[in-house]
Amino acid sequence: MPAFLESERLVLRPVTASDLDDLVALDADPEVMRYLNGGRPTTRESVRRRVLPRLLHEYPCLGTPGFWAAEPRGGGTFLGWFELRPLDDDSPAEVELGYRLNRASWNRGYATEGARALLRKAFTELGVERVTANTMAVNARSRRVLEKAGLLFVRSFTEEWPDRIDGSEHGDVEYALSRGEWLRRHGG
Template sequence: MHIFLETGRLVLRAFTEADADNLFALNDDPEVMRFINGGKPASTETIREYTLPRLLHDYPGTGTRGYWAAQEKATGAFLGWFEFRPLDEHSRAEVELGYRLRKYAWGRGYATEGSRALIDKGFTELGVKRVIAHTMAVNTGSRRVMEKSGLSFLRSFAGDWPEPIPGSEHGDVDYELTRTAWEQRQ
């Protein structure tokens, strides 16, 4: 098991093919997927043919993957995943931060803990210059994690929703944190 980083309560590790069932359970929860696709259930075919290959992809610019399986350190339980993916796969300058956690992990600080650790690693070890994150404007839980992780509101915009879902009419938001701003807070 390739461990990317550890925090006090989390292990972020590389995904493997064996994670398909965990990903299906995560993406099959309507509440987890509410702000992604309106809560539509996942299919095992989608997990195996689209989701898992995306999570297994290596990015030459950073020499790492862009998605990490999150496990609870004490129990080994699969909690979900974190994204720390370069916007340009051949550059480490800008990365996108994201997370998707099982419902039982919500409200326990895992998203903030993992996000902060990834940001710190990005700025200290990976040569990242800017971290961005985005979500639906109505996703107050995710927005709060971004803020607690040190990101600042950048802009609101009308997202491109080929199939609108409840809340999409309110648009999307972007947050950011630059290395300079992060250094000033240290």
């Protein structure tokens, strides 16, 4: 399958239905899901009926999906996925950056490397004007990835969630980066 994007150590390719088992395993890890739903595993049926169609959805404004499976260069091991999804199906102006990697991939710089590569592609090839990302305020690892990738803290906010998650009382944070800011940093 052709790659959407390659970085120094990663290949990002479209998610396919054959990734189901890897997606189920990813969402079954309580540490992976800790800041998403409190660590509860997502059922296989829910991944098949809800998660997979979301990851396969193609955005007309980009002509691509908004999610990609991550693999190491030279090997087909599923590391997780990255997101660069338009907030509006009809406009590539603002997209959301995200990632979910399996625990074996943590602390290796993959999240930062993939995020930086997606930012580059967003601002140089896809016509994106602003990239945004959200995480729980207490998710220090994810916040550090966003900062290392070059996104800037925008605000803290709170939302009502159906279930309480440890740390949710501290709210969420938004990070963002504009095309102009990215170009100034990268000599554009």
